[in-house]
Amino acid sequence: MKLFAMILIGILASFVIWGTHDLPERGDPQSPANLGVSTYYIENAYIDSETPNMVTAVLADYRGFDTFGEAVVVVAAALSSLLILLRRRRREDGSEGGLFSEVDAQKAGPDPSTSPSGGAP
């Protein structure tokens, strides 16, 4: 089974390497990627925004909306990891603890005042 997977990967890799022969040379000014809007950026990035680093001008100015979406994805990942890992039960008296209150309560061990079987027999 592992040999089969290796052979499959080898065939796929040879196809990919074969495909790279059709790609344009690195830094070719006539390649399709360099014929579109990128010449405008190279010529006008400093004139439009006084920013010598062209990459920053493209990232934060010309393509600001892309950067905004990219950044919101990071915050969404943080929010969802917090929501999945730190879910909280509603307490019996209806009060809300802090964000990490359940984790701290677990580390401190079972609390005798809130556990249902606690108290004097």
Place this chain on the structure above:
Amino acid sequence: MIGQLDFWLMLILVMFAILALEVRDLLAAVGVLTGFSFLMALLFAELGAPDVALTEAALGAGLTGVFLLLALVFVDRKSED
């Protein structure tokens, strides 16, 4: 000269990738993967993309390794595969 550097970097990169898959100890796998990211950053810098290289060095070689090590605390260290 630069083309030769490209060639050797990519060859070592493929070797690191295969090593990260094959090694049994997951701690060693994380280390090899961090080295892979560092070589990748070197390759990006050599190809003339310092912005991408800085991102790769900070994220790939820095934080991803820490997060994977943190996940390793909670799971078994030896790979079954």
Place this chain on the structure above:
Amino acid sequence: MTSRFESIFLFVVARAMVPLIQVFAFYVITHGHYSPGGGFQGGVMLAASIILLRISLGEESYDRFPREAGIVIGGFGALAFALLGFASMAFGGNFLEYALAVPGMGAEELRYWGIFFAEVFIGFLVWGALVAIYDALESGGVE
């Protein structure tokens, strides 16, 4: 998490490294106009400095950087970035076009400062979000 490794070398070196990392991170964020770098890279470096504090100091680092602060800083960055985009819409431009009406500034200078503040907000966002992810993973989750 687990008990931290007690070592005076780790403690001292981490305490000495953290401010240096943070100064370099702020340099990377604010110098993104002239050199490689920008909000993402600098934010990752800031998050790395906080995570170094977490690893080396353990529970003690919660006094210096509370666990709740991560997502607050990240959310502030996202909100401020979005408001910066909507502010230029309020002045009649497109989203994030930096077409604000600030007196005494040309269009080029306005875009320069717009890029600067966008990078700063992205830095805050990435910093807070990555620290929040680390804290959520480190807590091990609630059963």
